[in-house]
Amino acid sequence: MSHHGVGLRAVMRSVAFLAAGALAVPLLAGCSSEDEAGRPLAGQDIAPAARDQVADGGTLRWAVDDIPETLNAYQADADAATGRVAQAVLPSMFRLDAQGRPQRDPDYLETAKVVETEPKQVVLYKLNQQAVWSDGREIGAADFVAQWRALSGKESAYWTARNAGYDRIEKIERGANDLEVKVTFGRRYADWRSLFSPLYPKAVMGTPDAFNDGARRKLKITAGPFAVKKVDRAEDEITLARNPRWWGRPAKLSEIDLKAVPRAKRAAALAAGKIDLADIDPDAASRISQAGSNGGPGSPSQGASPQLGPAAGRTAAKALRSWARAHGSDDDVADEELLARKKARKAVAKYERQQEALRGFEVRKSLEPAYTQLALNGSEGPLADERVRRAVARALDREALAQVVLKPLGLPAVPVGSHLALSGQAAYADNSGALGGQDTAEAQALLADAGWVPGAPVKDKKKGEKAAGSEGKKSQDESEGGSDGAYIVGEDNKGHDDHDHKGHDDGQDKKAHEGGEGGEGGARHLADGKQYGGEAHLKQGGAAGAAGAYAPKGTAAPAPAPGPLAKDGKPLTLRFVLPSGAGSESLRAVAERIGTMLERVGIRTDITKVPDSSYFKDHIASGQYDLALYSWPASAYPATDARPIYAKPVPAADGSLNVEQNYTRVGTDQVDQLFDRAAATLDDDESRSLIRKADSRIWASAGSIPLYQRPQLTAARKDLANAGSFGFQTPVYQDMGFLKNGTKPSTAPNGN
Template structure:
């Protein structure tokens, strides 16, 4: 699981004050008879076509992030690519529909139902009579039993990443025929439909050695519309071929090639013809749609973007005049600049011509981005401060920052445990309350944080130790710059603790300003105004929130100083310490939207007197070194939605407990915020076989998660996919499990 991970099963959501840590939310339980789940916020966009309209044969090159380390989805290093391969080549007894709800897969199951509840829960599976493995053997009870034993957790020789649900099974038996499988549970299990998807053959699950090794790099036996043909780690291709023993609708494609291409290189791969289908970032989506518009404008139409977009007729005339003027030095420089610009424009135009061969299909991912509040220590250990942070946020505005520029519905997510359209969804955010500046300030005041309160100044280091202190400061600065930089968003009423350092910075700044002015005069005198402007525009595009096609609107102001409309009298302080929170954000490619949202959040918090120290760190260290290890106060990352929240969401929100070695066992609860009541509701929901009552318990748990304010769901992540216009039944799938056998190119 990562801040970008998505999958069916992840590694595998006026203020009511708490009294003695218990919140009474009888009206927020979501237990009414009316279905509150509603419809998905956005539908899928896959260019649907009937199978008769799709041609037989052809190859689709589909971009993935990497070549999977293992093809066994139950191992710790399995990832989204592992799941994609499994979805095409292995049995899945249940698939997700367009609403994100599990549906029986008739290719494998004729029926499945609970036939006994007392004294034990018994589920009877009746298998499709034609279901066979690629070696010709029937799929049956032996495969179910082998997978249960491997994942039950009883034998530690199996290197399993999870065993949820399998640990509740008591036995598995053959039914009245070879096509029937009886599964008896020792404990009731509401999410029994989550089991045996994917289902592996007994040859993979039968022994620890086979489980640990045999399915890591190859999968000899499969039972899906495709089989694994080759895995080429040098080229980065995983090639799936049509399964000749597949009994369902035959795959339309001859081959499906999963090609490892990093996100930042996908535009080049599309231009080079190496990809037919690829999830892309907003900037690439903008380029593709712009290429289409330019193409429709007719030959010779000027580009409205790219390296030549800033050159207006007036600037072009000035450039021509300088290039043909009497100042030979200026003319030479301008001629060189014009040639360089012409080459860049020609190259970009050629790339845009190639991108006209693609369309952008868009929806919302079955995943949501949240603001995580680390409640293990510091100011956020106080529930009132966490609630104040939440009440300071305008979640609708934050959703619009990311989704509105893309033309996608900008609705805040109302649940930690499901998304709109899924069975368990209900908007329980009322348990915490919406944006309310006065309420946020009242909560902070109640917690002892006083606006404009005294702040103790740190002692100035002695001069004798000055050299050592300077050395340490230099090292700290270098380490911080390596991570991407740190800056403060908030008021600066409290004076700097080191006046000398301030004067030095001021002198340096004045010197730099003077040099810049002199350089400007020299530049203008040489006639390089246009090139300077182009360079400045290039720099402006790299600022968070300012890049064309980025999730934030153009012109988003950089944070700094007091925000407009601030209502707090000054920085908040308590016991001589200011209220300042470390906000960790990723700095790498593809994280522009998170940075834009993070900076907007910082300004919202500043309005109530909460300062934020924004630290930008590399994508590689973001989750491992900061989120998972608890080295943050505020952070943004995403969780995938699950059709089985009672099972899959429990480790994310369960109360951390001390481990035997004295450390804190947080499972996947990286906010370190949990309550006994939430744990009890999850336990009750997972054991409740009445589906409506189980959903009611899940919704009650969600209301209490909201009330604890350990994490604040913000918005569903956008899903943008570049695809060949003739490619059908593929694109932005939304919730629905891809029907790999139906993907293909339209008949001419």
């Protein structure tokens, strides 16, 4: 499971932990009658074009992370690629619009509404009379019934990942005719629009065997603009072809090939003409943008960029040494140098050819419907105390953290103000005031109130243990790989090279000090230009230590820095766990900035980098961390989908504690009750108000701190229309295609 996005329908886990005490809630900001949701911070960027401008035919080759293990979206190992296939080939009663709000899909539904509320809630679906499965059978009540029974949770033989909402249904009946489906709920359910999206045929849902195994590797019966033509696991590819029985607007593309391409190899795959559309990382986006620039550094007319290409970091001094080695008297050394230079020339030539090919692509960017948060494990240790968690939160400048990631990309660097929705969605409101903004003095006061005292005595380590910082900090390169690596932010580290001190100046990482300019931890680490360290460190050989540089006579000696915060003989040090793999540079840059901010209030962070494969399973889900960064997707149905993320852990039958998806282990009865009330009301305004109140209380408990909406960067062929960075909106697959010859692509993102 990726640390970047945690599936809302993941299997619930039971984890034993030490429960924290009840959480106090300050005065909450009231919810006004005005719509506080606002607009999405960034519109979708898909090069919109009218259908008559799009050519008929063609194959879109679309990169995905992996070929899905299952094509059944309701199984635990379903992933993003499973969802992409389901969107293209299966009915969904409701899909999301550009503001992340559910809208009826007229290709399947003529109407859907609550027709009775007393004595029970009844929803009547009137289906599009043309809607049929690919085998010719009409979509109808039998399919709704089969899906309800499979997902209701009443039959354990079905290996389902979720039953939320379906467990509230009492019965499903045929209406006045075959096109009507009448759903009666035993308990009221506000998020009824979330159900039957996607809808599978009764052939898939009708029996446990069909559900568990029948739709994992193939999907014979579909009802969308495309159908599954082939699943080729040897070639890591799924082919979707036009559905000849599709009754809606015909698909422009003949086929969509979903090809598994690792993110690190996508720029090369784009340049080689193997894919047309791919989510990419910031480095690949920089290459494509630079390739498309006119005569700028790194464009084909100017040669490879010294900062992005194989010649990166080759300074004039290095070039001079290279020439001396090649033309010196040692023949072996000269031969080695000449061979190295020949390889370098080949690499540069290859890079230039790729840059030339990348000129046919552009970067389409928006913000994902997901946000990155700082998670605080409240199960034990210092963070079990709400005052310490609140102190951590009050030490953070969330706007500065958003700028680290988003400002270099030209995206709005606005902190996320809600745990339960994003700007533009109906339930969104900025409730961060329930906790308060950055305030160093308040953070220090909270820590003092919790008993953490500067300069308090610290007990010696047991014999055989190393004192913190006694061997200096490991470099980032040393700590990556199969075993965990750690270094301390806030240690004194006297006598060590200043490059390894993570608490100086502006919180720059080692890469930034050594002159690296392309990494996320370098230039991006300083994106907002603000200072977060204390006074600059004076070291021998610097201006302050040079001969003849003296302080004016009578200048008082600087006051000694306060000792580390400690309590009961233990220093206040939090273990900050991060993924070590490629693609996580922005998370590590944000983590180092957070470490510097926390140091200002006296909190040390022990940054531990672990392999990506173990990051979530062995650390986040199992509670082996104090601080961590990971992302949650936004949902149009927070009363249903967000409840397990913030539910108060409860004892399980085996004596452990069931945390569901609440990996911070922080929850309250009051939040649970607000979610329950929001899910049970059929008044949309009341439901939104209850969700916003729940969010305020989640803020107040400081178990997790939303930071920023994740960037969405997509490389697309310049002549590809209606595809790219979709933002909130469900893609409209039948409108995607390549522009007709002579048609100019749109340059303005849709919705901006």
